[in-house]
Amino acid sequence: MKKIAFSQIDNLLAAIAATQKLYMPVETAGQYNYGEWTPGTTYNPDVLHTVKSAKSVFFPQSEDLIRFKRDGMNLSISPVAPEDEDFVVFGVHACDVKGFAVLDRVFLYDPVDAYYTSRRKHGTIFSVMCKAPEETCFCGAFGIDATEPGADVDSWIADDALVMRANTEKGEKLLESLGSLLTDCDDTAADQAKAETKEILGKLPLADLNTNGFGKDVDLLTLFNRPEWKELASGCLGCGTCTYVCPTCQCYDVRDYNTGKEIQRFRVWDSCMYSDFTMMAHGTNRPDHTQRFRQRFMHKLKYYPDRYEGVFGCVGCGRCLQKCPISMNIVKVMKKLGGEA
């Protein structure tokens, strides 16, 4: 274990940023989102959740893939090279760290997504413990231990210090590079901090939420055909807020933009809640909003687990609980359709 005085944390960040790109929760007009560190950026330990999750660092909302040029009948295709610069993401909490694992199963394999994979390869994730989890937190329901994120470097806020431990080679390398800023310490302070957070987690209103009634072993069509979906969806506005703040939503659209000189093909986050998501020339297979609403939750609670060895496609960060304009969210769906403990 290594530590640094909490008052020195901005120096730590400046030291990281001196050698590579650093992304962290950055404030713009009152809201925190992951953004690039610039001189003067400070870390605010009171912010639990950024609006957009840390997903945006590895899988940005919008990214260019190709530039096409058309010249009469001729065409040239210039792929945009994946980013290959090393960088660090600081301040990620356990939910978002585990969110990467959900995205990894989709993007790192069969076939690989070169853009995401390159960023994963070059990115070092530096987690910070959740000191004051909120009532909207329910990562425990998905077996996530908020005090052990398992990032490249995990860190805990203990008394007046940030205590950290490298879990991977990348993490070791990062802490090594920070050399003289850090001093050695034992596990006591971190253990104490973990115990305090665990105690709070146990008192939170969603501490008992469970995944009974969902996952690999329940019958797909029974869940799909439950009549309650209609009522659950009745207030949904069909906007993309839940999708865009979600650390695990991975659906995207690919679109072309004609700049007049060339055609940019870019990829953007998309939402299964949108009416055009499955629209083809001959129509859509989900014409009704209840179907689109159901798709998002079925995907997280049933389809994804079916496809990926029972792992759920939700990490319980609670952003949708905080941000949905009508306060509909996955917890309400789970409580309505789930089985008792």
Add this chain to the structure above:
Amino acid sequence: MSENCTCHCHDGMERDMLIPQLAVVTAIRQDTPDVKTFRVEGLNGEKLFDHMPGQCAMVTLPGVGEAMFSITSSPTLTEYKEFSIKRCGELTDALHAMEVGQQIGVRGPYGKQFPVDTEFKGKNLLFIAGGIGLAPLHSVINYVRANRKDYGHVDILYGSRSADDLVDYDEIKNEWIGEEDTNVYITIDRPQEGWDGHVGFVPAYLKELAFEPNCTAIICGPPIMIKFVLQALIEMGFDKTQVYTTLELKMKCGIGKCGRCNIGSKYVCKDGPVFRCDEIDELPNEY
């Protein structure tokens, strides 16, 4: 890293699956009033990629868009790929406006093939197609013809709205009819002057023909036709495990990531488009 660039700056770079290959349209055939078949090759006549019957590819027209089309040509035709495309939307309108020599982007092959080298081997095959639904089956039929001795008796039932809407009727007339141990049945929806063949919808003709359920059926056509054909086959004593079809949903990435064609735990672009009908029963009814 332009296609036309000779530098080696990004030689080691992993090429993302979303980046198409540069290709050129070398022939265009007008099959019906709204279906054209496009022959596509690499820029210097090289082959774009290998595929198997039932697999698809994404065709790109930059600035207009990109969509998944089944590869109509048989894998046995190695020098080019063909796509039979019906004009029905923005992108297909633009594709129909192309002329020979137009360069486009193509990426693939995507999706699961028909099990021509496993389950289909040695079996009698019954192909049932409607309209542009012949496109994916065209590749299988010609693959079977090229390896004729590997399969049993072949029946082909093909129907369309009118005689003018039969896709690639010349090939059907001149090559398929007359193929050994192969029967071809053609029908059109409504009577038409100059047509002395069968008239009626595909499912009704199927029942009339009363095939024995000793074969594997492969269906492709409009969803409503698939539905009634499947019903008819079940009535005729077929088991769903003997019936294959293809699903078509909106696709963007073609590699099981963008989420559009997700249905149940399947991605149609990757786990399909070919499905055995008993597999489809396990999926939510959203196709």
Add this chain to the structure above:
Amino acid sequence: MQRVSAKVLERVRQLMADGTVAKVVGWKKGEFFYDCAPSVFETVESLDDLVYDSFCASNLSKYMIKNSVLPEGQTGKVLVLLKPCDTYSFNQLLTEHRIQRDNVYILGVGCEGMVDIEKVKAQGVKGIIGASEKDGILTVETVYGNKDVAVRDVLVNKCETCKGKTHVIYDELISENEDEGPAGDRFEGVRALEAMTSEERFAFWKAELSKCIRCNACRNACPACSCRKCVFDNNASGIASKANTDSFEEKMFHIIRAFHVAGRCTDCGECTRVCPQGIPLHLFNRKYIKDINEFYGDYSAGETAGQRGPLINFTLNDVEPQIVSDREGN
């Protein structure tokens, strides 16, 4: 808590039980005390979860576009709970022929201002597990201890100023403060923007709009955004998009939307309330309302159904385009 809550719940139950209404569009009890959700209630039993309290800020008018179309065989009307300010949106939608009035039973409910839980949290309150309200003080119980906040400090943005407690359309009223007039100066924020230099103003909007994630929550919640197919969703329009692909688009989406609802916007404040990034979108709309008032005389969209707004009504006294340069772009 709203004073009329108990009466409202009881009356809704009666109206459904006696067959006057077949469906109810109201707020459904949430997981916590503050997260009730707009919902459609179809049985008397389901009304056990109906709530009307200080967290029912959402405007239910727009839901009536869909829900005033009765399914075949339904005889009873559809009841909707509307707060005073919500009724302006309802009227405006009637003016635009988007709601089938005859199928709707409006139960107007009195309102004393709604609470924004985000503002409560912004006061450093975390881990909320309960709350009680007495004499304008909200006592919030949290896993980290209790905290008192003054309700007037945590009102939803749209309730910081109020256009009055009078329902402009209803079938039945349950209200104890129907005569209360407007409160607060709703153009204060606009004047502050007008007082800025154009560079300052540009910097302000640039920072605010750069946060936009194009989730469309503002558009989808907005009762004035009722186009069947939004131009931004329509591929054929050539400007359909799902991302802020460049800074131009980032600014233009909201400005175009504000122009499109100008003269029809009732200042219901839903856009700002629902924005996940806290962008004060209502300031665009209020700027246009203020300008309309100054150019054409005071006008309140949705005050009466069927009224002809100044932007679609030519008179010889209308201001000339010259006004823009006369006001130096302000």
